[in-house]
Amino acid sequence: MADTKVYRASTTAPVNIAVVKYWGKRDAKLNLPTNSSLSVTLSQADLRTLTTASCSASYTEDDSLMLNGELSDISGARAQACFRELRARRAALEAADSALPKLSAMPLKLVSENNFPTAAGLASSAAGFAALVQAIANLYELADSPAQLSLVARQGSGSACRSLFGGYVAWRMGDKADGSDSVADLVAPASHWPNMKALILVVSAAKKGVSSSSGMQQTVATSGLFQQRITQIVPANMKTMEEAIKAKDFATFAEVTMRDSNSFHACCADTYPPIFYMNDVSRAAIRAVESINAEAGKTIAAYTFDAGPNCVVYYLQEDESAILGAFTGVLTGVSGWKEGSAAAKSSVKL
Numbered sequence: 404m405a406d407t408k409v410y411r412a413s414t415t416a417p418v419n420i421a422v423v424k425y426w427g428k429r430d431a432k433l434n435l436p437t438n439s440s441l442s443v444t445l446s447q448a449d450l451r452t453l454t455t456a457s458c459s460a461s462y463t464e465d466d467s468l469m470l471n472g473e474l475s476d477i478s479g480a481r482a483q484a485c486f487r488e489l490r491a492r493r494a495a496l497e498a499a500d501s502a503l504p505k506l507s508a509m510p511l512k513l514v515s516e517n518n519f520p521t522a523a524g525l526a527s528s529a530a531g532f533a534a535l536v537q538a539i540a541n542l543y544e545l546a547d548s549p550a551q552l553s554l555v556a557r558q559g560s561g562s563a564c565r566s567l568f569g570g571y572v573a574w575r576m577g578d579k580a581d582g583s584d585s586v587a588d589l590v591a592p593a594s595h596w597p598n599m600k601a602l603i604l605v606v607s608a609a610k611k612g613v614s615s616s617s618g619m620q621q622t623v624a625t626s627g628l629f630q631q632r633i634t635q636i637v638p639a640n641m642k643t644m645e646e647a648i649k650a651k652d653f654a655t656f657a658e659v660t661m662r663d664s665n666s667f668h669a670c671c672a673d674t675y676p677p678i679f680y681m682n683d684v685s686r687a688a689i690r691a692v693e694s695i696n697a698e699a700g701k702t703i704a705a706y707t708f709d710a711g712p713n714c715v716v717y718y719l720q721e722d723e724s725a726i727l728g729a730f731t732g733v734l735t736g737v738s739g740w741k742e743g744s745a746a747a748k749s750s751v752k753l
């Protein structure tokens with residue numbers, strides 16, 4: 404009798420926010436970066452993607468993805484590369500054991516939901532591709548480690564390779580042409596530094612003007628500063644950041660985080676024509692962090708900005724009241740800051 408069973412597996416994946424930023428590809432097809440990067444994983448209680456993958460010989464349509472209730476286009480080369488890689492790994496298992504059901508030949512149905520507004524401009528592609536890859540890997544009962552799956556997720560979206568772990572995660576750029584050494588690894592689990600927290604200041608929920616993929620390639624092609632960033636600044640920041648995380652040295656962690664964000668946005672401004680992701684409210688948030696640190700007489704807060712105006716502030720639990728109080732005081736009255744709105748301010752436990 405034909406196998407009409409529906410096979411199903413679910414998983415969640417977290418959002419990560421880089422403290423040493425990925426910006427630039429040396430191979431756009433394989434999503435190979437021009438530099439290593441390092442991120443902090445946010446708590447799944449606050450921000451995560453939940454994905455269910457199923458497959459069945461009874462499914463009559465092609466592979467499909469429902470994202471937050473809407474059919475999503477998965478015909479692009481990046482999603483297709485993930486499906487192809489995962490199917491090949493499943494097919495290898497099936498070839499070795501003829502008793503296994505032939506899942507690799509069945510259409511896939513993916514249903515994915517974020518527990519945060521996708522429109523909030525937060526990094527959703529990282530959690531999205533990580534959850535997609537992990538859910539299919541679970542469905543196919545692959546024995547691959549998170550590092551091995553990071554090779555697949557990377558091809559969906561570069562930053563996604565850092566969302567297959569919790570805690571502090573490095574993406575090693577590698578130097579092989581086939582990308583087999585461009586892989587993520589765990590620098591430290593979240594439990595290593597449990598009092599680390601993040602505050603997300605949603606400055607704008609609007610979709611960004613220049614996508615990361617095209618923005619970074621414009622930077623690679625036109626920015627002189629960028630050459631210094633990838634050859635000197637990032638290698639030094641990676642080293643110092645890893646040491647700071649291992650030593651739980653917040654002041655150094657914070658300084659490298661802020662300097663690396665500044666360096667990334669300076670390269671964006673040095674792109675021709677220039678790319679501006681931060682706005683006046685973003686800059687007000689930087690000034691607020693500076694005054695918090697000046698008032699404290701030491702560095703207790705670190706800002707960082709991705710390819711958009713929203714600010715993420717890292718701080719330690721013991722400094723929470725100083726941080727939250729100061730932000731309320733400084734940002735009230737700044738045009739664009741939506742005090743009291745749930746989406747505008749959320750404190751995230753890591």
Ligand code: 2P0
Nearest residue numbers: 421424425560561562615616709710
């Ligand atoms: C990062 N960003 O390290 C940096 C900081 C944005 C600024 O990773 O083209 O969406 O899918 O590989 O991963 C955004 O880039 O780009 C990003 P693709 P991705 O988090």
